Amino acid sequence: MTHLLPLTVLALALGSAQDPGASSDEKIDVRVFLIDKSRPERLYKNAAASLTIVNPSGKSTTVLLPVVPKGAAPAADEVGSIRGLVGTPYFVELHAGGLLRESDPAPAAEPDPKKPTARDILNRVHQGTPFVGRIDKSLVAEPFTATVTIRLENLAFTSEEFDAKPCPETTPDAAAQVACALELLKAKSEENAPFMVLRPLALDLLRSLARLAPAGFEDLSGDLERHRQWCLAMARRIEDACAGGQAAKIPELCLQSGPRLREMQSALSKEKAPPSETPDVK
Numbered sequence: 001m002t003h004l005l006p007l008t009v010l011a012l013a014l015g016s017a018q019d020p021g022a023s024s025d026e027k028i029d030v031r032v033f034l035i036d037k038s039r040p041e042r043l044y045k046n047a048a049a050s051l052t053i054v055n056p057s058g059k060s061t062t063v064l065l066p067v068v069p070k071g072a073a074p075a076a077d078e079v080g081s082i083r084g085l086v087g088t089p090y091f092v093e094l095h096a097g098g099l100l101r102e103s104d105p106a107p108a109a110e111p112d113p114k115k116p117t118a119r120d121i122l123n124r125v126h127q128g129t130p131f132v133g134r135i136d137k138s139l140v141a142e143p144f145t146a147t148v149t150i151r152l153e154n155l156a157f158t159s160e161e162f163d164a165k166p167c168p169e170t171t172p173d174a175a176a177q178v179a180c181a182l183e184l185l186k187a188k189s190e191e192n193a194p195f196m197v198l199r200p201l202a203l204d205l206l207r208s209l210a211r212l213a214p215a216g217f218e219d220l221s222g223d224l225e226r227h228r229q230w231c232l233a234m235a236r237r238i239e240d241a242c243a244g245g246q247a248a249k250i251p252e253l254c255l256q257s258g259p260r261l262r263e264m265q266s267a268l269s270k271e272k273a274p275p276s277e278t279p280d281v282k
Helices: 118-125 171-190 195-210 213-218 223-243 247-271
Strands: 027-035 048-054 060-066 081-084 091-096 131-136 144-152 155-158 162-164
Touching: 027 048, 027 060, 027 118, 027 144, 048 131, 081 213, 081 223, 091 144, 091 213, 162 195, 171 195, 171 247, 195 223, 213 223, 223 247
Parallel strands: none
Antiparallel strands: 027 091, 027 131, 048 060, 048 144, 060 131, 081 091, 144 155, 144 162
């Protein structure tokens, strides 16, 4: 990805993606930053992103976010929501009118100029080229989910799911939800539960792992993110097994995820306060 050429032409049909009756709604600014931790100030030309928002009824709206010149950096203390860019070692940060805000990445206890903190990396990313657009505020008036797709040359990469809820989940909560989702998937698959029961649990597992993306970004050792990516790959195999009617594979996949989950919990305990006790997959 670091060797991709600039995108030459990008045409997205936006008129049909938005509700024409919502044009008079109040607008909010949306910004997306592509985070390459090895090159935080990387500039992008002739590239674009698109934001897809799904409301509780299932209706989706897609908006183009063209790249803008360097110089539109957010306020120094502004932090958006961070998710992984699926299939890559990169992250995306989404700013949506103050929504989806994460807690600020914590600096190291003893700053080391040779080892920049997560906050340092974000500050440098914000000096690069963001993808910027405006959306109707009504699109995010209710709890919603969203994904960002980054388009470069003839390639496209989509982020993990962003979700906005009245009570945002904390990192320990997300780790606990991963463990609970694995436990439930294992139990229900052993009971020969149908697709309509297993699929929502598989999606919950993916969402809970996505909520750990900010912690994966903050862990500069890379250990937590490596274990999270392994669990994500296993979660996608679980989802594929659900879709393919191969529920018999799920218990073993859940068992294989258990040790990596415990490694993630161990890595979290080193970076944060000790997480709440979560069940292991047996």
